[in-house]
Amino acid sequence: MKEASSITTRDRAEALAAALRGFPHAMGSELTADNIMEWVRVELGHAEILDGFRPRGPILSKANPPRTILHVVAGNTPNAALQSLTLGVLSGSHNLLKLPSAAPAVSEAVQSFLAALPASLSQSVECAVELPDAWFLSAGAVIVYGSDETVAHFRGRLRSWQKFIAHGHRLSFAIIFDAAISGLAAAAARDVSLFDQQGCLSPHTIYVAENEGGGARAFAGQIAVAMKEFNEHTPRLPIDAGAAQEIQHLRSSYAFRAANDSRVDLWQSEKSTDWTVIYEEEPQFAVSCLNRLVFVKPLPPLESLPEHLRLVRPHLSSVAIAPCSESHARLLMSLGVSRICAVGQSQMPTPFWHQDGQASLATLVDWIDLEGIKSEFRCSTKA
Amino acid sequence: MPRRPTSPTDAFDAERSALAKWIVAAMRAADLGDTEFNELALAVFRHQLRWNGAYARYVQSLGGEHVDHWTQIPAVSTDVFKWESLPLVCGSPEAARFRFRTSGTTGEARGTHYFHSLDVYDASIEFAWKKLGLPHLPLYSVTLAPADWPESSLGHMVGVLLRMLPEGGGCFIEKDGRLRADALRASLQVLSPDQPVLVLGTALAFLNWFEQMDADSDSSLTLPSGSVVMETGGYKGSGRVLEKPELYRLFERHLGVSADRIINEYSMTELSSQFYTEGTGRPHRGPSWARARVVNPETRSEVEIGERGYVEVVDLANVDSVLAIQTRDLAIRSERGGFELIGRDPGALPRGCSRAADELMRNAQ
Numbered sequence: 066m067k068e069a070s071s072i073t074t075r076d077r078a079e080a081l082a083a084a085l086r087g088f089p090h091a092m093g094s095e096l097t098a099d100n101i102m103e104w105v106r107v108e109l110g111h112a113e114i115l116d117g118f119r120p121r122g123p124i125l126s127k128a129n130p131p132r133t134i135l136h137v138v139a140g141n142t143p144n145a146a147l148q149s150l151t152l153g154v155l156s157g158s159h160n161l162l163k164l165p166s167a168a169p170a171v172s173e174a175v176q177s178f179l180a181a182l183p184a185s186l187s188q189s190v191e192c193a194v195e196l197p198d199a200w201f202l203s204a205g206a207v208i209v210y211g212s213d214e215t216v217a218h219f220r221g222r223l224r225s226w227q228k229f230i231a232h233g234h235r236l237s238f239a240i241i242f243d244a245a246i247s248g249l250a251a252a253a254a255r256d257v258s259l260f261d262q263q264g265c266l267s268p269h270t271i272y273v274a275e276n277e278g279g280g281a282r283a284f285a286g287q288i289a290v291a292m293k294e295f296n297e298h299t300p301r302l303p304i305d306a307g308a309a310q311e312i313q314h315l316r317s318s319y320a321f322r323a324a325n326d327s328r329v330d331l332w333q334s335e336k337s338t339d340w341t342v343i344y345e346e347e348p349q350f351a352v353s354c355l356n357r358l359v360f361v362k363p364l365p366p367l368e369s370l371p372e373h374l375r376l377v378r379p380h381l382s383s384v385a386i387a388p389c390s391e392s393h394a395r396l397l398m399s400l401g402v403s404r405i406c407a408v409g410q411s412q413m414p415t416p417f418w419h420q421d422g423q424a425s426l427a428t429l430v431d432w433i434d435l436e437g438i439k440s441e442f443r444c445s446t447k448a
Numbered sequence: 449m450p451r452r453p454t455s456p457t458d459a460f461d462a463e464r465s466a467l468a469k470w471i472v473a474a475m476r477a478a479d480l481g482d483t484e485f486n487e488l489a490l491a492v493f494r495h496q497l498r499w500n501g502a503y504a505r506y507v508q509s510l511g512g513e514h515v516d517h518w519t520q521i522p523a524v525s526t527d528v529f530k531w532e533s534l535p536l537v538c539g540s541p542e543a544a545r546f547r548f549r550t551s552g553t554t555g556e557a558r559g560t561h562y563f564h565s566l567d568v569y570d571a572s573i574e575f576a577w578k579k580l581g582l583p584h585l586p587l588y589s590v591t592l593a594p595a596d597w598p599e600s601s602l603g604h605m606v607g608v609l610l611r612m613l614p615e616g617g618g619c620f621i622e623k624d625g626r627l628r629a630d631a632l633r634a635s636l637q638v639l640s641p642d643q644p645v646l647v648l649g650t651a652l653a654f655l656n657w658f659e660q661m662d663a664d665s666d667s668s669l670t671l672p673s674g675s676v677v678m679e680t681g682g683y684k685g686s687g688r689v690l691e692k693p694e695l696y697r698l699f700e701r702h703l704g705v706s707a708d709r710i711i712n713e714y715s716m717t718e719l720s721s722q723f724y725t726e727g728t729g730r731p732h733r734g735p736s737w738a739r740a741r742v743v744n745p746e747t748r749s750e751v752e753i754g755e756r757g758y759v760e761v762v763d764l765a766n767v768d769s770v771l772a773i774q775t776r777d778l779a780i781r782s783e784r785g786g787f788e789l790i791g792r793d794p795g796a797l798p799r800g801c802s803r804a805a806d807e808l809m810r811n812a813q
Contacts, residue, residue, distance in 0.1 A: 306745050313745050314525045317527075320506065326533075337747070
């Protein structure tokens with residue numbers, strides 16, 4: 066077993082890539098040691114700059130991770146916990162993970178992930194459900210996933226020397242500019258259905274442009290078929306009575322409206338709450354009650370879209386678009402989203418993703434600079 | 449010889465009036481048996497299919513016009529009362545002389561329950577009070593006066609109770625929402641120990657009162673022996689919720705009333721009848737003309753006794769709107785039509801990454 070001090074970024078990248086193979090959705094698809102190294106290079110300027118001094122412009126620099134990171138994760142999906150731990154382990158920090166109290170799926174995923182790491186790395190992670198007081202003070206950085214109250218709670222406890230990275234409530238949506246693109250309904254259904262909308266990348270509302278390729282109502286019918294098919298091969302996880310009742314309540318309300326208003330329509334699973342598609346012409350962004358319930362609406366004129374998103378703007382995360390092109394993306398720069406991706410890829414950001422618009426590794430590290438050293442030294446430090 | 453109806457309005461008025469008389473007579477008589485309840489429920493359902501166009505279209509869309517048992521009557525969710533463009537009323541909404549509105553929180557649409565007459569509504573309060581053996585005591589109401597609260601169903605109920613119960617007491621919240629704590633304490637302190645009273649209010653109003661008592665040390669009261677407290681739940685918009693045992697300990701500490709002398713009233717603006725329970729851990733029960741079913745949220749069929757689901761109510765007194773109401777409240781089904789509430793409005797509970805959606809909408813206002 067390697068000494069912790071002799072473990073390089075490459076060693077950690079290889080171990081993490083191997084461990085994450087069991088969690089294909091945690092960090093996006095196709096995660097290899099090489100693209101983890103590339104991620105470090107893109108964020109910090111050199112792939113091995115965590116290991117020692119490396120050239121950085123006219124000087125040498127070394128990135129220093131926090132000695133200890135406290136991760137506070139939410140119970141909605143295991144992915145946030147695995148992403149946060151991946152970041153912490155990759156940086157070489159010691160990691161303290163505060164697990165949610167009633168989320169066995171998160172605890173199980175974390176345990177499986179740690180079991181897949183070599184002991185030299187899994188030993189760098191401690192977990193607890195109850196947050197020990199000493200943990201907070203020992204952390205050089207605090208990463209929090211949770212509600213606005215949770216974020217505010219931890220922000221209020223920070224000392225001046227502690228870094229703080231917060232991931233609060235986030236909502237995502239989709240815009241279909243051309244509904245005639247093949248396979249789009251299945252792709253959109255996958256975006257909605259994966260993780261049962263518990264994650265911040267799950268679309269709540271899908272706007273569909275009305276054009277020759279089709280319209281929102283027809284697309285709503287197509288996505289309903291696709292959500293039914295998705296549910297047949299990937300059933301939704303069980304939900305509690307309160308969550309199911311929320312879906313039924315919303316369904317009943319919209320069924321009533323649909324019976325009285327031709328601008329509303331409803332598709333739903335029979336004798337279960339497995340999936341629900343609500344078509345509504347009202348352009349206001351609609352927030353789903355989660356667990357595979359999505360709103361489909363005609364795309365209003367783009368210049369009016371910011372107004373329809375106004376109430377949720379501070380919380381916007383991703384917009385999935387089809388077709389996914391730079392020209393379409395440019396149209397959406399003022400909406401307040403921090404990620405634009407192709408429909409079907411909502412749930413699979415790459416490690417290069419700026420979550421909530423922030424760099425991850427770059428935000429976490431401090432720097433030591435070494436100036437006035439001749440180029441020979443640079444060569445001698447090269448890996 | 450009665451005048452023959454000559455217009456749709458006359459026909460509606462005549463049918464509504466006859467139905468209301470039938471319902472009130474049934475309330476006055478002995479408890480409704482299953483057969484009589486079913487007969488009346490189907491009569492009210494047919495009346496509503498005929499005169500409540502929005503509901504009739506909903507029922508038709510479900511293929512549910514052919515109903516032969518009250519449990520098959522399609523229920524509407526309480527949210528439907530919020531859509532102003534679809535007033536949920538038999539006949540014309542303009543002709544409906546009375547309306548109650550839900551309180552609503554910031555940024556939330558308010559629901560409206562229309563009534564052509566409050567004859568059945570008032571009868572439901574009065575006869576349920578008598579049939580369920582609720583206390584016949586002077587009312588000290590920790591609420592606004594009914595005249596200051598014209599669109600509140602609770603305010604109206606307080607008005608009915610003030611007329612029905614022995615004189616004394618009154619309402620102790622000012623129009624501006626300020627609690628007249630000194631006047632309330634003074635009124636209660638002058639009572640002799642053998643003059644029991646009924647003190648009624650929302651849970652939130654009681655909490656505010658108790659906090660004032662705590663701030664003004666040693667101002668707790670001991671109500672006369674035999675007094676009863678009735679709390680109606682309700683923390684809406686306050687962001688505060690207390691578990692029932694904790695709330696009831698506060699009653700004991702501040703008013704000297706033990707849990708078995710505390711009644712919880714369960715109702716809502718969208719209903720016209722009330723359900724009651726005493727103490728903790730006991731099921732709510734209503735009058736024989738309002739029947740609750742606890743329904744599986746996945747299948748929408750009634751759960752077995754001891755299982756949890758959400759509450760649907762068929763309330764014959766909802767004669768002017770829709771008699772079958774789907775609530776947001778979770779409960780455990782008890783024997784003989786009772787239910788034990790396990791949480792009001794569970795949708796308000798946060799879950800998921802985007803969980804406090806309502807709250808963030810509110811914050812963004």
